[in-house]
Amino acid sequence: xxxxLVKALAYDGFVRAYAVSATETIAEAQRRxxxxxxxxxxxxxxxxxxxxxxxxxxxxxxxxxKIQGNGPAxxxxxxxxxxxxxxxxxxxxxxxxxxxxxxxLDVRGAVGDQGxxxxxxxxxxxxxxxxxxxxxxxxxxxxxxxYLAVSEQIPSAVGLSVLVETDDSIRAAGGFMLQIxxxxxxxxxxxxxxxxxxxxxxxxxxxxxQSPEEILATLLPDxxxxxxxxxxxxxxxxxxxxKFATAIITLGADEIQAMIDEDHGAEAVCSFCGNKYHFDETxxxxxxxxxxx
Numbered sequence: 001x002x003x004x005l006v007k008a009l010a011y012d013g014f015v016r017a018y019a020v021s022a023t024e025t026i027a028e029a030q031r032r033x034x035x036x037x038x039x040x041x042x043x044x045x046x047x048x049x050x051x052x053x054x055x056x057x058x059x060x061x062x063x064x065x066k067i068q069g070n071g072p073a074x075x076x077x078x079x080x081x082x083x084x085x086x087x088x089x090x091x092x093x094x095x096x097x098x099x100x101x102x103x104x105l106d107v108r109g110a111v112g113d114q115g116x117x118x119x120x121x122x123x124x125x126x127x128x129x130x131x132x133x134x135x136x137x138x139x140x141x142x143x144x145x146x147y148l149a150v151s152e153q154i155p156s157a158v159g160l161s162v163l164v165e166t167d168d169s170i171r172a173a174g175g176f177m178l179q180i181x182x183x184x185x186x187x188x189x190x191x192x193x194x195x196x197x198x199x200x201x202x203x204x205x206x207x208x209x210q211s212p213e214e215i216l217a218t219l220l221p222d223x224x225x226x227x228x229x230x231x232x233x234x235x236x237x238x239x240x241x242x243k244f245a246t247a248i249i250t251l252g253a254d255e256i257q258a259m260i261d262e263d264h265g266a267e268a269v270c271s272f273c274g275n276k277y278h279f280d281e282t283x284x285x286x287x288x289x290x291x292x293x
Contacts, residue, residue: 002024002232003020003021003022003023003024003025003232003233003234004020004021004084004212004230004231004232004233005018005019005020005021005022005051005052005055005084005212005230005231005232005233006018006019006020006212006213006216006227006229006230006231007055007227007228007229007230007231008213008216008225008226008227008228009225009226009228010216010220010223010224010225010226011184011188011220011223012223013181014180014181014183014184014185014188015178015179015180015181015184015188015192015220015223016177016178016179016181017176017177017178017179017216017219017220017225018052018055018056018176018177018178019174019175019176019177019202019212019213019215019216019219020048020051020052020055020174020175020176020212020233021173021174021206021211021212021215022044022047022048022051022086022173022174022175022233023170023171023172023173023174023206024234025047025051025086025173025233025234025235026040026043026044026047026048026162026170026173026235027169027170027173028234028235029043029044029047029087029088029235030043030044030168030169030170032235032273032274033089033090033093033274034093034094035090035093035094035095035168036093036094036095036096036168037096037105037164037168038073038095038096038097038105038106038107038109038110039073039090039092039093039094039095039096039110040162040164040168040170041105041107041110041162041164042073042076042090042095042107042110042111042140043076043078043088043089043090043093044160044162044164044170044173045107045139045140045141045160045161045162045175046065046067046076046078046088046090046140047078047080047086047088048160048161048162048173048174048175049065049078049140049141049144049158049160049175050063050065050078050079050080050086050088051080051084051086051175051233052144052158052175052176052177053065053080053119053144053177054080054081054082054084054085054086055082055084055231056082057081057082057121057123058082058123059081059082059083060081060082060083060124061081061082061121061122061123061124062079062080062081062082062121062122063079063080063081063119063120063121063122064077064078064079064118064119064120064122065077065078065080065117065118065119066116066117066118066119066120067111067115067117067118067135067140067143068115068116068117068118069111069112069113069114069115069135069138070112070113070114070115071108071109071110071111071112071113071138072092072095072097072109072110073090073091073092073095073110073111073112074090074091074092075090075091076088076089076090076091076111077089077271079272083231084231084232084233084234085233085234085236085238086233086234086235086236087235087236087237087272087273088272089271089272095110097109097110105162105164107138107139107140108137108138108139109138110138111135111138111139111140112135112138113135113137113138114134114135115134115135116132116133116134116135117132117133117134117135117143117146117147118130118131118132119131119132119147119151131147131151131152132151133146133147133150133151140160141158141159141160141175142158144156144158144160144177145157145158148179154179154180155179155180155189156177156178156179156180157176157177157178157192157196158175158176158177158178159175159176159177159196159199159201159202160175160202161173161174161175161201161202161203161204161206162203163201163203163204163206163207171203171207172203172204172206172207173203173206174202174203174205174206174212174215175202176202176215176216176219178192178219178220180192191222192220195219195220195221195222196219199218199219202215205218212230213225213227235273237270237272237273237275239270239272239273239275241277244268244270244277244279245279245283245287247268248266248268248279248284248287249287249290249291250291251291252291253288253291253292256284256287256288256291257288259279259284260281260284260285260288264280264281265278265279265280265281265284266278266279266284267279
């Protein structure tokens with residue numbers, strides 16, 4: 001089953017509901033960054049959360065999620081957009097910690113329980129919108145939930161889950177986001193809170209073969225779910241040699257000359273996807289001319 005995300009309404013429009021199956025998307029990130037199990041779970045959850053947030057945007061609009069915790073994983077940075085594209089990286093991909101007391105991968109131990117959670121939205125306006133909240137958990141689902149409540153004033157519940165095999169490959173990944181709209185009754189909120197307490201992990205549901213629609217039905221059994229849209233999601237990096245050339249020009253003529261003299265060329269590596277771009281001396285000389293101009 002290809003990865004995709006479902007947008008829906010429930011409880012007569014008082015609840016916006018999103019669910020995503022993203023196993024292959026997260027597996028692609030794991031392969032590119034060669035992440036070990038705890039880092040895979042941390043990066044995977046951040047990417048799933050960013051896909052859910054990104055799905056609330058219009059197609060060309062995009063956002064960046066930066067998670068800067070005090071754990072050994074270091075910074076996690078993820079870009080997503082309204083078309084279901086996502087890319088991300090984790091500063092220290094080779095993190096494998098002992099399981100937490102619940103017998104699960106210790107994402108909090110990798111991310112840390114203190115730090116800053118930032119979302120920057122580029123909505124095509126003059127200035128991007130930026131919201132920042134403290135890391136409250138390090139498990140990341142709660143951190144996305146807290147960000148939405150505090151920075152965007154939307155009462156929400158976000159569940160993120162990644163199952164990692166013993167060989168570090170991704171077995172299942174996905175998540176959900178519920179957003180309570182103004183005017184929702186206490187009964188609706190109580191019903192959802194009760195159900196969230198009983199729900200198995202999303203990755204378990206995906207591993208059992210449940211689709212995003214079935215996940216929403218499992219999550220919200222007491223209401224009619226109106227599916228508004230299904231959207232494919234995928235790991236996609238928009239890096240190009242031209243973009244790196246532009247970045248090299250900004251370094252200035254002296255720096256480019258040093259690359260020619262000392263290294264006889266340059267290699268640029270994309271942080272998000274690991275693609276490598278080589279610039280020979282002739283190409284660097286041309287870029288130096290542009291820098292001088």
